[in-house]
Amino acid sequence: MRRVLPLLLLLPGAAHAHASERMVILTLPTGWFIIGAAVVVALTALMALRSRRLPAFAARRLLTRPPLLPRSLTSWAGALVFWSLIAVGVLGTRDPLENLLPLTVWTLIWVGLTLLCVVFGNLWRDIEPWTGPVRALRRLLGWQGAIGLARLGHLPAVAAYFGFAWFEMVSLAPADPLVLARVAAIYYLAILALAVLEGEEWLPRGEFLTAYFGFVARIAPFWAEDTQGSVTVFAGLPGAQILRLPALTPSAIAFVTLILASVSFDGLNETFWWLARLGINPLEFPGRSAVFWQNTVGLAAFWGLSASLILGAIRAGKPRGTGFADFAAPMMLAFLPIAAGYHVAHYFVALLTDGQYAIAALNDPLESGRSFLGLPDHWVSFGFLQLRGSVWAIWSAQFAVIVAAHLLAVLLSLRLSEKTEGAQSFRAHLPMTALMVGYTVFGLWLLSTPTAA
Numbered sequence: 001m002r003r004v005l006p007l008l009l010l011l012p013g014a015a016h017a018h019a020s021e022r023m024v025i026l027t028l029p030t031g032w033f034i035i036g037a038a039v040v041v042a043l044t045a046l047m048a049l050r051s052r053r054l055p056a057f058a059a060r061r062l063l064t065r066p067p068l069l070p071r072s073l074t075s076w077a078g079a080l081v082f083w084s085l086i087a088v089g090v091l092g093t094r095d096p097l098e099n100l101l102p103l104t105v106w107t108l109i110w111v112g113l114t115l116l117c118v119v120f121g122n123l124w125r126d127i128e129p130w131t132g133p134v135r136a137l138r139r140l141l142g143w144q145g146a147i148g149l150a151r152l153g154h155l156p157a158v159a160a161y162f163g164f165a166w167f168e169m170v171s172l173a174p175a176d177p178l179v180l181a182r183v184a185a186i187y188y189l190a191i192l193a194l195a196v197l198e199g200e201e202w203l204p205r206g207e208f209l210t211a212y213f214g215f216v217a218r219i220a221p222f223w224a225e226d227t228q229g230s231v232t233v234f235a236g237l238p239g240a241q242i243l244r245l246p247a248l249t250p251s252a253i254a255f256v257t258l259i260l261a262s263v264s265f266d267g268l269n270e271t272f273w274w275l276a277r278l279g280i281n282p283l284e285f286p287g288r289s290a291v292f293w294q295n296t297v298g299l300a301a302f303w304g305l306s307a308s309l310i311l312g313a314i315r316a317g318k319p320r321g322t323g324f325a326d327f328a329a330p331m332m333l334a335f336l337p338i339a340a341g342y343h344v345a346h347y348f349v350a351l352l353t354d355g356q357y358a359i360a361a362l363n364d365p366l367e368s369g370r371s372f373l374g375l376p377d378h379w380v381s382f383g384f385l386q387l388r389g390s391v392w393a394i395w396s397a398q399f400a401v402i403v404a405a406h407l408l409a410v411l412l413s414l415r416l417s418e419k420t421e422g423a424q425s426f427r428a429h430l431p432m433t434a435l436m437v438g439y440t441v442f443g444l445w446l447l448s449t450p451t452a453a
Contacts, residue, residue, distance in 0.1 A: 022450060024391035030448035033395075037403045037444055038437050045410045045433040054415055057243050059236040062222075067231050071125075075132030082129045082188065089181030093367060096175035100365045103358040105180060106168070109209075111347040112355065117213050118340050121223030124213035129188070130203055134195045141196070149198040149206055153251035156194075158258060160187070160208040162303075165262035169269060170295045172288050211255060216340040218242050219408065239412050242336060247329030254307070256332055260339040261306035262299070267346050267446035269295050275452055282452040309435060310335060316431035327417075331432070334413035338436070341405020342443050345398040349385075352394070356380040398447050406440045 048054060089101030096102040117123055138144065149156065173179045191207050203210045217223065218241040224233050234240075248256065268274050269291070275282040278294050288295075311328060318327045360380055363373040384390040413432050 024386065024388055025395055025448055026450065027388075028392065028395060028448075030395070030444070033399055034441055034444045034448070037399065037406075037440050040403060041406045041410060041437050041440050042433060044407050045414075045429060045436070048411060048414055049429055054411060054418075055237055057237050057240040057412075057415065059234045059240050059244075062233045062235050064227070064230050064232045066229075067226075072132040072135055074126050075129060078127040078129035079133055082184075086181045086185050088365060089177040089184075092177060092365075094177055096177060097354070097357045098361060098367070099177040100358070100361040101177050101184075102175045102180050103354065103361050105184070106175065107350065107354040107358045111351045113213070114216060114340070114347075115344055115351070117217040117220065118344060119220055119222065121220045122213055122217035124209065124217075128203070128207075128210055130191060130195055130207065130210075131200050133192060134200045134203075137192075137196045138199070143196070144199075146199055146202075147197045149194060149202055152206070153249050154205050154211060154255045155251045156206040157208040157211040158251060158254050161212065161255065161258055161262070162299075164208060165258070165266075166296065166299060169262075169266050169299060170288070170292060172292070212259065215256065215259065215336055216343070218245060219337050219340055239337060239408050242333050242412055243415055245333055247326075248332050249329070250325075253311075253328065253332050256335060256339065257307040257310060258303055260310075260335060260342070261303040263339065263343045263346055264306065264442070264446065265299050265302040267451075268302070269298060270451040271446070272450045272452065274298075282450070285452040313431040313435040317428040319428055330416045331413060334409045334416055334432075337405045337408040337412065338439055338443075341401050341408075345401040345443070345447060348398055348401075349394060353382055353385070395448075399444065402440060402443045402447070406436050406443075409436055 085101045085104055089099060092099045092101070113124060167183065168174050191203075194206065195203055198206070204214050205211060219238045220241070221238050222233065222235050223241060224231050226232075272282040275285065275291075278291060280286065280290065310332070314328045314331050315324055318324055357380055359373070360375060363371055363375040363379075365372075410433065413436075414429065417428065
C-alpha cells in the first residue's frame with residue numbers, strides 16, 4: 001500500500017486554472033491599432049468641427065404598452081433574489097468560482113448587466129431590490145417625510161462607489177462568498193434605512209448602483225420611459241438620451257469622473273508598469289496584501305488625476321465670457337460613453353470566462369448534485385483563449401468598442417457645446433479632443449499590455 005500511494009499522486013486529474021489571452025495579444029500588432037485609433041478619433045473631431053454637420057441624435061418612438069408588472073412587485077422579487085444569494089454566500093461553498101453570490105455580483109451584475117444596459121437601457125431600474133420594501137415600510141410606519149439627504153446630491157453615491165471600487169480592487173478577499181455576503185447585507189440594510197427616511201426618490205442619487213446604471217444606460221440605442229401609467233419604448237443613435245439630460249451638478253461630476261477613473265485604475269494596477277513603479281517583480285507577484293496601501297492611495301490619486309485632467313481640458317477650451325461651471329456641467333456628459341465603453345471592453349474577457357462559471361453555478365446552485373441545466377462536470381473551458389483566431393476576435397471587439405465610445409464622445413461634446421457661444425471654434429475643442437485621443441491610446445494600451453493577474 002505504501003508503494004501504491006506515491007504512484008496514485010502521479011495520476012492526472014482535473015484542475016481549475018485561470019487562463020489568459022495576453023500571451024497571444026502580445027504577438028498581435030496592437031501598436032498599429034493604437035496609432036490608427038488615435039488618428040481616427042483626431043480626424044473625426046477635426047472633420048466634424050470643420051463641416052459643422054453633426055448627427056441629429058433624434059429619438060423615434062417604437063411602441064407604447066402597459067407595464068408588464070408593477071415596479072414595486074419586480075423590486076420585491078429583486079429583494080427575494082438578493083437575500084437568497086446572501087444565504088448561498090453564507091451557507092454555500094467558499095470557492096468563489098462555484099458559489100453563486102460572487103459570480104452574480106462580479107460577473108452577472110457588474111459585467112453582464114452593464115453590457116445589457118448599454119444596449120437596452122436601464123434594466124436595473126426594474127429589478128433593484130429597494131423600491132418595493134421602501135414603499136411598504138414607509139406605508140407601514142406612516143412616514144412620508146424626508147431628512148434632508150437630497151441636499152447632498154450624489155455625494156452618498158460617490159462615497160459608496162469609491163468604497164465599492166476599493167473593495168473590488170484593493171481589499172484582500174472581495175470574492176470570498178462569506179465576506180461578500182456580510183458586506184452586501186450591511187450595505188443593503190443601510191440603504192434601506194436611509195431610503196425609508198428620505199423616500200424612494202433618493203435612490204437614483206444616493207445609491208451607487210442605481211446612479212451608475214442610470215448614467216451608463218444613457219448611451220443605449222434602445223430605452224423605455226414611463227409615461228402616464230404606460231411604458232414607451234424609444235430608439236435612436238447611441239447617446240441620444242445624453243443630449244436630453246440636464247447639466248450635471250458638481251456631485252454628479254464627481255460621480256462620473258469616479259466611474260471613469262476606477263475602471264481605468266482596475267486595469268492599471270495589474271500591469272507590469274504599475275508593479276514596477278512599486279518595486280515589485282510582476283513575475284513573482286506576492287499577492288494583494290503586498291500592495292494594499294499602495295493601491296489604496298493609488299486609487300484615490302488616480303481619481304484626482306483623472307478629474308483634474310478632464311476639468312482642466314474643459315477649462316482650457318472654455319469660451320471667453322462663459323462661466324466655468326456653466327460650461328463644464330453639460331460638457332462632462334460627453335465622457336459617459338468613454339466610461340461605459342471602457343467598462344465593457346475591460347471586463348469582456350471576464351464575461352467570457354467567469355460567465356461560464358456563473359452558468360455552471362446556476363446548473364447546481366445549492367450543490368445538491370442535481371443538474372438543472374443538464375450541464376456535465378467540468379463544462380467550463382478556456383481553450384479559446386489560446387487560439388490566435390479567437391483572441392483576434394476578442395481584441396477586435398474590444399478595439400471596436402473603445403474606438404466607437406471615443407468617437408461618440410467627440411460627437412457628443414460638439415453637440416453639447418453648440419449652445420455655448422464660441423464653443424464651436426477649433427481652439428475651444430482642441431483640449432477636449434487631445435484628452436479624448438489620450439484616453440483612446442491609454443484604454444487600448446491597458447487592454448494590450450502585460451499584466452500580473
